[in-house]
Amino acid sequence: MENVRAKKHLGQHFLKDLDAAKRIVDLYQDKNSNKLVLEIGPGMGVLTQYLLKREELDLVLVEIDTESVAYLKKNFSIAEDKIIEGDFLKMNFEEKLQVSGNQKFGIIGNFPYNISSQIFFTVLDHKDQIEEIVGMVQKEVGQRIASKPGNKDYGILSVLLQAFYDIEYCFTVLPGAFNPPPKVDSGVIRLVRNYDKVLDCDFKKFKLVVKTAFNQRRKMLSNALKPITTKEIPYANKRAENLDYLQFVELTKLIFETA
Known part of the structure; x- marks a missing residue:
C-alpha cells in the first residue's frame, strides 16, 4: 500500500523525522500501573513503530481516518481489537477499552492541530483515569498549556490542566519534520497527574x-x-x-x- 494521503479536514501532518518520533516515545515514562496507553491519530505509525518496541506497554491505537487504519493493519502486527477506528473526542472509554471507571491509562500522539485543545478538555473530563500525556501540538498551544501565571500565553487550559497535572514543555519541532509541512512550529509537552493536587471545590x-x-x-x-x-x-x-x-x-x- 502507498503512503496515506494527508487530509486537510482532519488536520493531518504526518511526522517523518524519526529522531523526533523516538524522542517523543522516550518521553513517555509509563506512570500508570496497568500499562495501557492510547496513541491518538497514529496515521502511518511513525510513533507506533517505537511504541511497539516498548513491550511493557499495552498499546491501543485510535484513528478516525479509514485510509490510515487500513495502512496500519497492513504494515504493523497489531491485533484487530487494538486498533479502534473512531473519534477520540466521542469515545466511550469503558466500552471501547474495556476499562472500569477507575482504571488508569496514558495518552500519546501527534495530535491534529484542529482538535488539540478539545483533546485536552476531554482529558480533563477523565482526569482521574488519565495519568500521563505526551503530545505534539501547535507550539503556541503547548506553550500556553505549560505557561505560568503572569505570562501572556497563560489561559484557560493552563489553569485547568495545572490544577491536576505537572506540565513540561519538552522541545520544539520545525515544519520540515512533517509531510506536508505545517505553517507553524510544533511543540511536544508532557503532563503527569499529580495526586497531591486536590481541587478543594466543585x-x-x-x-x-x-x-x-x-x-x-x-x-x-x-x-x-x-x-x-x-x-x-x-x-x-x-x-x-x-x-x-x-x-x-x-x-x-x-x-x-x-x-
Whole structure:
C-alpha cells in the first residue's frame, strides 16, 4: 500500500523525522500501573513503530481516518481489537477499552492541530483515569498549556490542566519534520497527574469561574466576573492571567460556597 494521503479536514501532518518520533516515545515514562496507553491519530505509525518496541506497554491505537487504519493493519502486527477506528473526542472509554471507571491509562500522539485543545478538555473530563500525556501540538498551544501565571500565553487550559497535572514543555519541532509541512512550529509537552493536587471545590464551578475570568482577560477581575457574582472578591484589581489555580479555587469557594 502507498503512503496515506494527508487530509486537510482532519488536520493531518504526518511526522517523518524519526529522531523526533523516538524522542517523543522516550518521553513517555509509563506512570500508570496497568500499562495501557492510547496513541491518538497514529496515521502511518511513525510513533507506533517505537511504541511497539516498548513491550511493557499495552498499546491501543485510535484513528478516525479509514485510509490510515487500513495502512496500519497492513504494515504493523497489531491485533484487530487494538486498533479502534473512531473519534477520540466521542469515545466511550469503558466500552471501547474495556476499562472500569477507575482504571488508569496514558495518552500519546501527534495530535491534529484542529482538535488539540478539545483533546485536552476531554482529558480533563477523565482526569482521574488519565495519568500521563505526551503530545505534539501547535507550539503556541503547548506553550500556553505549560505557561505560568503572569505570562501572556497563560489561559484557560493552563489553569485547568495545572490544577491536576505537572506540565513540561519538552522541545520544539520545525515544519520540515512533517509531510506536508505545517505553517507553524510544533511543540511536544508532557503532563503527569499529580495526586497531591486536590481541587478543594466543585470542578464545574471552578471551570466556570476560570472561563468567565478569561473571557474578558484584559479587564480587572472585579469587572470580568460580574456575569457570575456581585460579591466583593479578593484579587479584584488583578487580571485573570495573574492568578494561579489555587487562587482560582479560592475565588470559586467564595463565589459559590459562602452566603
